[in-house]
Amino acid sequence: MNPIEEILNQFKEVPLEADLESLPEDVRSALPYIRQAMDLVTRIFLRQQHEHLPEHYDSVMKGEDEWRKRFYELFKGPWNQLTDFKSEYPDVNNRSAGCAFYPEDWANAKIKKTVEAMSGPEKEAAMDTYTVLRDNKGKLEAIPYHVYYAEELGEVFDLLEKAADMVEHEGLSSYLINRAEALVSGNYRESDAEWVRLTDSPVDLVIGPYEVYADALLGVKATYESMLMVVDREKGNALKEIESNLENLAAVFPVQSGAKAAVGGVAPIVVVDQIYSGGEAAQGVMAAAFNLPNDAWVRGNVGWKQVMLHNVMKAKFTVGTKEIAKKVMHGGENVDFDPMFTFVLLHEISHGLGPAYRADGRETAKCIGSSYVAIEETKADTGALYLILKLGGQYGINRYDSEVLLKTYLAGLFRSMRFGVHEAHGKANVIQFNWLKEKGVITRDGDRFAINAENIQNVAEELLVKVCTIEAAATPEEAEDFLREYGTPGEDILNAIGKLSDIPTDIKPVFPEF
Structure with a gap:
């Protein structure tokens, strides 16, 4: 078996089912236009990884190397997401830490030093989530995304406009056209807010620049992605009690050092089945859920939406989590x-x-540099665990047997760490494992791990306080120190991951035809 085949075999092909027949005819007729728009978003994402990747990608797809074509299709390029985006091909370098957000011929240290020396509007533009930086006669020039990617976005606009004209659902049609306008104007806030409020549509769509995971240089530049989903209203309605008790959940989280939370007016929970993806959302490891938008103003003044990808999540659990649990811990069948x-x-x-x-009004996401994503993912995981432990049986949150909960949680940590222990989510899981091990919750027992649930609520609370304190007040150096202390995988983690090679790392979705 060749090395590329071994990598691809880590992804099990799984058909993702969704009830397309229940959709109104007008919505079904609009779906192909939305899919075409999403494919254009993928092209923009290729450019964001490397300026000339779209042409290189096309060349590979026209070639005769079938394994290389399959690799590029899965990972959207030559870089292996499971090994911190190292190239699997000798004719291509590893992916740059700053991807194509920054000048290719500038050293990383020079870029950082130049941006740090800026002030006022110049620095604000350079650090903006939606600009690329380019060399203009020896100086860094910030170019807005909607200008830099204007050609592709113009085509996206036309396709979304066609879809909007076909859709009879007033809210969905309005969102499609307003989102199209946002993409070509760079004014995302209004359509982000509209998307949060759109909860009665038969389908859900996110499309645009959102997450900053790919920017390992300054940690601020967003990549384009898109996800198209069929809404399961019945499953979503079962979660309304949690949705209506957001303030009670928020009260559990520490907000220190004069920092402020951003709890908006609404936080709808939507359960969906995914039917297509584009851009970063179509690269390698699939998301099982997401929370958008990331704009702190929208989150604080309007709210945000939690989207649960039920068909994706169930497939991941069946293919990965259940099997991992049996191999890494005693009693692992009880997940x-x-x-x-x-x-x-x-x-x-x-x-x-x-x-x-923060107390000075700055967004926490921009205060600790490239460490932020791993810290934030640690906060989200630890917060989820602590909410179940502390509030289980209240506010619509189910109460679970602590042993079953912790074993399911630990298996989930290992499932995520397999995506790469140096990737933000993987590093966050390493932090949690090392913290729980240090506190005696996880112990080694022979060739597997054992769980001691006796003091888990206090241990989870301590970690939640720690990461919230970092977000509220730490310097970038202090955040990096924490990552070095707890985010480094030990031999116990690496050995356990090494024993999971016969279990698929993730799924490769087969989307329904439409």
């Missing part, structure tokens, strides 16, 4: 999908809780 679903739901909710602004 269950329901506590995992609740944990993932509360993880997404936890992204919206805790410190959002």
Whole structure:
């Protein structure tokens, strides 16, 4: 078996089912236009990884190397997401820490030093989530996304406009056209707020620049992605009690050092089945849920939406989590999908809780540099665990047997760490494992781990306080020190991951035809 085949075999092909027949005919007719728009978003994402990747990608797809074509299709390029985006091909370098957000011929240290020396509007533009930086006669020039990617976005606009014209659902049609306008104007806030409030649509769509995971240089630049989903209203209605008790959940999170939370007016929970993806959302490891938008103003003044990808989540649990649990811990057969679903739901909710602004008014996301994403993912995971432990049986949160909960949680940590212990989510899971091990919750027992649940609520609370304190007041150096102390995987983690090679790392979705 060649090395590329071994990598691809870590992803098990799984058909993702969704009830397309229940959709109104007008919505079904609009779906192909939305899908075409999403494919264009993928093209923009390729450019964001490397300016010339779209042409290189096309060349590979026209070639005869079938394994290389399959690799590029899965990972959206030559870089292996499971090994911190190292290239699997000798004719291509590893992915740059700053991708194509920054000048390719500038050293990373020079870029950081130049941006740090800026002030006022110049620095604000350079650090803006939605600009690329380019060399203009020896100086850094910030170019807005909607200008830099204007050609592709113009085509996206036309396709979304066609879809909007076909859709009879007033709210969905309005969102489609307003989101199209946002993409070509760079004014995302109004359509972000409209998307949060859109909860009665038969389908849900996110499309645009959102997450900053790919920017390992300054940690502020967003990549384009898109997800198209069929809404399961019945499953969503079962979670209304949690949705209506957001303030009680928020009260659990520490907000220290004069920092402020950003709890907005609404936080709807939507359960969906995913039917297509584009951009970063179509690269390698699939998300099982998400919480958007990331704009702190929208979150604080309007709210945010938690979206649970039920068909994706169930497939991941069946293919990965259940099998991992049996190999990494004693009694690992005692895991269950329901506590995992609740944990993932509360993880997404936890992204919206805790410190959002520092005492001086700055967004916490921009105060600790490239460490932020790993710290934030640790906060969301730990917050979810703590909410279940502290509030289980209240506010619509189910109460679970602590042993079943912790075993399901630990299996989930290892499932995520397999995606790469140096990637933000993987590093966050390493932090949690090392913290729980240090506190005696996780112990080694022979060739597997054992769980001691006796003091888990206090241990989870201590970690939640720690990461919220970092977001509220730490310097970038202090955040980096914490990551070095707890985010480094030990031999116990690496050995356990090494024994999971016969279990698929993740799923490769087969989306329904439409």
